[in-house]
Amino acid sequence: MTKHNEIRRVAVVGCGTVGASWAALFTAHGLDVAATDPDPGSSERLSAFVAQARAQLAEFGLAGEGRLTFHPELEAAVADADFVQENAPEAEGLKRALLAxxxxxxxxxxxxxxxxxxxxxxxxxxxxxxxxxxxxxxPFNPPHLVPLVEIVAGDPDIGARAAAFYRGLGRRPVILAREMPGHIANRLASALYREAVNLVAEGVASVADIDAALCNGPGLRWAAMGPHMTYHLGGGEGGIRHYLDHLGPSQVRRWASLGNPELDAAVKDRIVAGIEAEAQGRPIAELESRRDRALIEILKARTEVAGR
Amino acid sequence: MTKHNEIRRVAVVGCGTVGASWAALFTAHGLDVAATDPDPGSSERLSAFVAQARAQLAEFGLAGEGRLTFHPELEAAVADADFVQENAPEAEGLKRALLAxxxxxxxxxxxxxxxxxxxxxxxxxxxxxxxxxxxxxxPFNPPHLVPLVEIVAGDPDIGARAAAFYRGLGRRPVILAREMPGHIANRLASALYREAVNLVAEGVASVADIDAALCNGPGLRWAAMGPHMTYHLGGGEGGIRHYLDHLGPSQVRRWASLGNPELDAAVKDRIVAGIEAEAQGRPIAELESRRDRALIEILKARTEVAGR
Known part of the structure; x- marks a missing residue:
């Protein structure tokens, strides 16, 4: 187990979707996981989720035999843990007390x-x-498939140890130089979403068409490379320097033209109606399963490219 | 040729990267293309680009036998055209005169x-x-690979005819309900880029790490589904309505926290140095070829998913 450093026993505290997905990833890499959650029925939901996620991970050849146990009491779950992944609800008081x-x-x-x-x-x-x-x-949902793990550490050594642990699990850790609300990726996502809401509010296109524009255009490219590198290629032979000198001013002008929409009842209703049209009656579970299938195939395709 | 409606002969006016990529797509679908560009050497650059792009398109089974001819004079190129794709430089006066x-x-x-x-x-x-x-x-670069085509029409029938033409070429047309600077996708990309620049300016992470965070996190998901649908799944069983009612206020708070950076000399220098570190000495042509390879594999993977 040297590839995860010294870490052998992991505790997963909080077994909603995120915690359960982590548990699947850890056990698929051969780590023993002790899980806990105060919510009744957690143990059954965890088992069902992990079984499904482990079947997906087996497609990547990840079939480790880590043992998964469930413990109603927090103390029992963390008793022998080298590493705890905490996934409690996003309420600051609760999280602060739990971490303490x-x-x-x-x-x-x-x-x-x-x-x-x-x-x-x-x-x-x-x-x-x-x-x-x-x-x-x-992590990003679902953590057993999406590689990014954003790390904020108080001690650089601890940050590096955590990053090495996740890297050993095939994740892509990114250590922030300093803490920031929303870290990196959700800030990027929020910035984009604000304009996506603005385009709905301004009546420029339907929800389904805005979604289609992203995932058949820049979203597709962003699965291959990030925004800075994309503009490096957008600068032609002069690269990013040429891009910034020649097209930087038009970026700045466009920034000034971006919207700042209200997320009021009328806009919400329009988004909800738009999603109903886009979903075409497919329930959430089916949409999730289509997303997972697409993520799996795209991740396999990227592995293919990286291997060349 | 019924799948492209009545369109058989296409003229490509302006043969830079975008025009050449269009020419490759059109001929690979069996359409005859007459190309023109006033720039010396255009004909040779066009042939070389089209040969390379056609080899990529052959991987998708697109091996139509459209004829590609080059004409130094605009009149000769457009003489028999049913459809003209204009790709002149982005200068308003020039484009207005050329279209007239x-x-x-x-x-x-x-x-x-x-x-x-x-x-x-x-x-x-x-x-x-x-x-x-x-x-x-x-279109989005490179148009022979990236499916999105954003359409703005003055007459809905003409817009629908153009959309049908592009759909017949395997593209994903999106017709805007009204014109907007930057259309849809570049507005979304600009909104995200503003925050990506802000995170560099604020020293939160390196250029390479910000790029990695996007393409291993939300960017990866956005190759599978758009931002609205992503938050629909983020709402759990209650979907987008639940998301907007419960997490909408935290989105709005995050919007207020996003940056509005200056793209000044210091920030530009930091971005350029960051890209140099990320590129690790690889020249633009190699980065482009890696991007194209990744796009091809991801597009094949998506076709795989859609076919299930």
């Missing part, structure tokens, strides 16, 4: 990683006696 | 489509005698 409790329960060498998407590390570690061993490690 | 001239040269039934990314249709058709047969049909 985990900090008390665990020996000093263990790392505690919070999946929080919306909260700052400094806020949620405030009540910990040893805050430096608590990191933010924010 | 094309309008004079072509019989009334022919459609003239401008690839303009930055200009409004109303501005560039201002000098045309028959503006209604001129549409904006904006």
């Amino acid at each position: 409790r985990l900090d008390t329960l665990l020996p000093p060498g263990a790392i505690i990683a919070s999946s929080t998407s919306a909260m700052l590390r400094s806020a949620i570690v405030a009540d910990c006696a040893r805050p430096e061993r608590v990191v933010v490690a924010h | 001239r094309l309008d004079t040269l072509l019989p009334p039934g022919a459609i003239i489509a401008s690839s303009t990314s930055a200009m409004l249709r109303s501005a560039i058709v201002a000098d045309c005698a028959r503006p209604e047969r001129v549409v904006v049909a904006h």
Whole structure:
């Protein structure tokens, strides 16, 4: 198990979609997972989710034999853990108290990683006696498929150890130089979504057409390379320097023209009606399964390219 | 040739990267293409680009035998055209004059489509005698691979005819309900890029890490589905209505926290240095060829999913 450093036993605290997806990834890589969640029925939902996600991971050849156990009591779940992945609901008071409790329960060498998407590390570690061993490690849904893990650490060594752990699980960790609300990727997504809502509010196109424009245009390219590199290629032979010198001013003008919509009742109704038209009666579970299928095939295709 | 409606002969006016890529797509679908460009050496560059792009299109089984001819004179190129794809430089006066001239040269039934990314249709058709047969049909680089074509039409019937033509070429046309600077997709891309520049300016992460965060996170998902549908799935069983009611306020708060960076010399230098680090010495041509390879594999993977 050297590829995950010294980490052998992982505790998953909070077994909603995110926690269950983490549990699937960990066990598929051969790590033993002790899971816990106070919600009744969690154990059954966890087993069902993990079975389905493990079948998807087997398509990538990931068929490790990590043991998954469920413990109604937090103490029992984390008793022997080297690494805790915390996925409690996004409520700051709850998370702050939970992390402080985990900090008390665990020996000093263990790392505690919070999946929080919306909260700052400094806020949620405030009540910990040893805050430096608590990191933010924010995944994207579903974490067993989408590689990004955004890490915010108080101690660079702990950040590097967490990153090495996730890298060993085939993830792509990105360590932030400093904390920021929404980290990196959700800020990019929010910036784009604001304009996507604006285009609905302004009546420029339907919800389905705006979605189609993204995933048949820039979204498709962004599965291959990020925005900065995209504009590097947009600059022709002069690259990003040429792009910024010659087309930078038109970017700045366009920034000034972007919308700042209200997310009021009328706009919400229009978005909801637009999604109903786009979904064409397909229930959420079917849409999720189509998304997962597409992600799996795209990830396989990228592996193919990387291997050349 | 019924799948392209009545269109058999296409003229490509302006043979830079965009025009050459269109020419490859048209001929691979069996359409005869007459190309023109005033720039010396255009004919040779066009042939070389089309040969390479046609080899890529052959991977999708597109091996039509459309004839490609080059004509130094505009009149000769457009003489028999049913459809003109105009790809002149993005200078408003030049484009307005060129479209007016094309309008004079072509019989009334022919459609003239401008690839303009930055200009409004109303501005560039201002000098045309028959503006209604001129549409904006904006592709994404490279058009022979990326499916999106954004259409802005003055006459809904002409817009629908142009859309049917592109659909017959395996493209995904999106007709805008009204014109907008940057159309749809480049507005979404600009909104995201503003925050990507802000994160560099604020020192949150390196250029390479910001790029990696996008294409291993939301960008990967956006190759499978658009932003509205993504949040529909983010709402769990309650879908987009639940998402907007419960997480809408946190989106609005995040919108307020997004940056509005200056694209000044210091920020530009930081981006250029970041791209140099990310490119690791690979020249533009190699990066482009890697992008194309990734796009081809991802498009094949999506076809695979759609076929199930």
